[in-house]
Amino acid sequence: MASLIRGSVSKGRRGMAAPTTTMRALDRDLELRRPPRSLWSDAWRRFRKNRLAIAGLAYILFLAIVAIAAPVIAPHNPVQSDVQHAGVFRQAAWIHDPNPMRTGTWEYPLGTDSVGRDVFSRLVYGTRVSLVVGFVPMVFTVSIGMLVGLLAGYAGGRVDNLLMRFTDVVYAFPDLLLFIIMQVAFQDAWIGKLLNGLVLLFITLSLVSWVTVARLVRGEVLALKQKEFVEAARAIGASGASIVARHIVPNTLGPIIVVAAYIVPGAIISEAILSYLGIGIRPTVQLDAPFPTSWGSMILEGSKAWESQPWMLIAPTLAVASITLAFTFVGDGLRDAFDPRQAER
Amino acid sequence: MLLAFILRRLLWLIPVILAVTTITFFLMHQAPGGPWDREKPVASATLKALNQKFGLDKPVWVNIEQVRARWQAGERNPVRLLGAFLDSQYFRYLWGLARLDLGPSYRSKGTESVQSILWRKFPTTAKVGLVATAFAVVVGIPLGIFGALKQNSWIDYISLTVATLGVSVPSFIIGVLVIIFLSQAFGIKPIRQPEEWQGFSTAYLAPGIVLGLGTMSYLTRLTRSSMLEVIRQDYVRTARAKGLSEFRVVTRHMVRNALIAVVTVLGPAVAGLVTGSFIIETIFNVPGMGREYVVAIAARDYSMIMGTTLMYALFVALANLWVDVMYGVLDPRIRV
Numbered sequence: 001m002a003s004l005i006r007g008s009v010s011k012g013r014r015g016m017a018a019p020t021t022t023m024r025a026l027d028r029d030l031e032l033r034r035p036p037r038s039l040w041s042d043a044w045r046r047f048r049k050n051r052l053a054i055a056g057l058a059y060i061l062f063l064a065i066v067a068i069a070a071p072v073i074a075p076h077n078p079v080q081s082d083v084q085h086a087g088v089f090r091q092a093a094w095i096h097d098p099n100p101m102r103t104g105t106w107e108y109p110l111g112t113d114s115v116g117r118d119v120f121s122r123l124v125y126g127t128r129v130s131l132v133v134g135f136v137p138m139v140f141t142v143s144i145g146m147l148v149g150l151l152a153g154y155a156g157g158r159v160d161n162l163l164m165r166f167t168d169v170v171y172a173f174p175d176l177l178l179f180i181i182m183q184v185a186f187q188d189a190w191i192g193k194l195l196n197g198l199v200l201l202f203i204t205l206s207l208v209s210w211v212t213v214a215r216l217v218r219g220e221v222l223a224l225k226q227k228e229f230v231e232a233a234r235a236i237g238a239s240g241a242s243i244v245a246r247h248i249v250p251n252t253l254g255p256i257i258v259v260a261a262y263i264v265p266g267a268i269i270s271e272a273i274l275s276y277l278g279i280g281i282r283p284t285v286q287l288d289a290p291f292p293t294s295w296g297s298m299i300l301e302g303s304k305a306w307e308s309q310p311w312m313l314i315a316p317t318l319a320v321a322s323i324t325l326a327f328t329f330v331g332d333g334l335r336d337a338f339d340p341r342q343a344e345r
Numbered sequence: 346m347l348l349a350f351i352l353r354r355l356l357w358l359i360p361v362i363l364a365v366t367t368i369t370f371f372l373m374h375q376a377p378g379g380p381w382d383r384e385k386p387v388a389s390a391t392l393k394a395l396n397q398k399f400g401l402d403k404p405v406w407v408n409i410e411q412v413r414a415r416w417q418a419g420e421r422n423p424v425r426l427l428g429a430f431l432d433s434q435y436f437r438y439l440w441g442l443a444r445l446d447l448g449p450s451y452r453s454k455g456t457e458s459v460q461s462i463l464w465r466k467f468p469t470t471a472k473v474g475l476v477a478t479a480f481a482v483v484v485g486i487p488l489g490i491f492g493a494l495k496q497n498s499w500i501d502y503i504s505l506t507v508a509t510l511g512v513s514v515p516s517f518i519i520g521v522l523v524i525i526f527l528s529q530a531f532g533i534k535p536i537r538q539p540e541e542w543q544g545f546s547t548a549y550l551a552p553g554i555v556l557g558l559g560t561m562s563y564l565t566r567l568t569r570s571s572m573l574e575v576i577r578q579d580y581v582r583t584a585r586a587k588g589l590s591e592f593r594v595v596t597r598h599m600v601r602n603a604l605i606a607v608v609t610v611l612g613p614a615v616a617g618l619v620t621g622s623f624i625i626e627t628i629f630n631v632p633g634m635g636r637e638y639v640v641a642i643a644a645r646d647y648s649m650i651m652g653t654t655l656m657y658a659l660f661v662a663l664a665n666l667w668v669d670v671m672y673g674v675l676d677p678r679i680r681v
Binding site: 165171173277307320325329 | 375377509623624639650653658660
């Protein structure tokens with residue numbers, strides 16, 4: 001680039017002579033003063049300015065630490081019932097009850113449930129399910145959606161038509177209903193019992209959202225295919241696979257990341273709803289289960305006792321509300337970071 | 346042109362509904378247990394009679410046994426053989442569907458058909474949905490308009506905060522919190538008895554508003570952003586320059602154009618309200634279609650599950666059609 005400009009400038013000014021000093025000065029002027037900023041660093045810079053998004057990210061990181069360190073943080077075993085010591089229906093710590101077995105104590109910050117399990121410890125362990133159920137299906141949906149979208153968009157023609165009609169069918173299915181039917185159908189099969197039903201939840205929650213990703217990727221690929229840089233790559237003899245991998249995929253990543261950020265809270269909410277209906281995570285009595293309960297199941301348990309122990313219901317609902325809020329903030333921040341035109345509005 | 350487009354899309358509904366039927370049918374038959382499971386096991390003779398009465402003794406997909414039997418009996422007529430082949434639960438259901446007959450509800454022991462139950466329950470669900478839609482439109486759109494007109498003012502911040510909360514916090518969480526709040530703070534019981542849902546009672550207010558909150562927030566965000574886009578357009582400046590009153594500029598030139606995007610999403614939003622209602626109906630104990638669905642799943646009431654799923658799928662498909670049509674009608678630049 002620099003040599004081209006230099007050539008034309010020198011010809012224009014001094015004919016065939018060799019103007020070394022001016023050339024050097026020009027070289028210096030045209031040299032980049034700082035390394036070029038990539039899309040990623042640009043996006044990160046914009047994302048960092050969004051205070052809500054950073055707060056959301058910090059909260060999610062905090063929850064991730066809680067989830068990993070759950071055995072250390074939780075004061076009691078979340079599955080073990082300890083009626084003799086914890087009492088039945090012990091109230092939250094700050095609530096006084098004339099019955100000494102019911103009155104709140106800081107040993108059980110949020111009280112205990114009807115079989116004497118510590119609600120706070122269950123809440124801490126519930127973080128694990130919400131995070132895992134948010135991220136794992138997201139990885140599945142993005143991979144499937146990208147594959148289908150790339151195939152449909154790049155191959156075009158009959159393949160495109162077939163794949164898109166298929167996504168139309170999936171799109172018409174009311175997703176929550178499909179989730180419910182899936183869970184009911186396979187809950188008692190062997191696959192429904194893996195990891196307390198988590199594996200089935202992963203599959204169920206991945207069934208629908210990939211369609212959104214596929215449609216998005218297909219649209220982007222169709223637009224990118226017409227771009228000059230793809231034509232240039234083809235002109236120098238790049239193979240189809242390398243064009244897709246090196247020129248098309250990197251350019252679709254921005255919008256995909258934004259969509260992925262919104263898929264996560266959607267999956268968390270769906271899991272909570274399914275568990276609330278009693279067809280999500282399976283209740284367990286295993287003392288060392290890594291995923292003993294989820295916030296959705298806790299809402300179900302809490303809604304049965306909400307008049308006597310409102311905190312059993314309030315705590316998990318606030319947990320779900322705050323995590324979805326955090327993810328929405330991050331999603332909004334990512335959208336603004338990757339699509340600055342929208343952010344201006 | 347538009348009519349042909351709508352017709353083509355309506356025809357396209359047939360394979361979609363067929364696919365939804367097949368998938369639901371397949372999944373439902375994976376579920377263990379049957380519609381006659383009770384606390385005490387039912388006598389095998391009764392079970393046999395019930396299965397025979399509702400055609401549950403037939404094979405699920407295709408009836409090969411019957412073809413073999415007929416063939417051995419000397420039947421060679423291909424139409425009759427095909428008829429025997431298709432004498433299965435699945436194809437009998439499809440045949441009923443073609444005649445808009447969704448079959449008897451197993452839970453009612455066949456005394457009531459699925460379509461009549463849906464017909465009976467639909468008004469309740471529709472009323473909840475109506476309250477929700479009205480709330481979403483009447484509150485959401487003005488909030489978005491005023492927020493955009495007074496950008497970065499306190500009203501803008503309030504509307505944005507409410508909208509962000511409403512979009513990100515799921516409605517069933519809000520529903521649960523509303524119930525606790527109303528009953529603990531005001532002593533109001535938002536969960537009513539079944540007989541209190543007759544006509545237009547105040548019972549519909551709480552579930553309707555909770556259900557509409559998400560849509561309202563979505564409409565607020567959308568209205569606000571499309572208003573902000575319109576505000577800076579040249580035709581708005583022209584309208585002001587020719588001396589129109591501010592009121593007319595806002596109503597005639599800004600809002601009209603800003604609402605294009607809003608009207609487009611209204612279809613799916615309403616469909617979302619209807620399909621999303623069953624969790625709200627479960628929480629608030631509303632005797633509507635959605636709760637019927639949850640009950641039907643627990644009772645393995647196959648025909649009821651099928652019927653409700655199909656009805657919801659039809660809603661969603663029509664809503665998607667609405668989007669595409671509205672794009673064409675409201676913005677002629679976009680070809681449908």
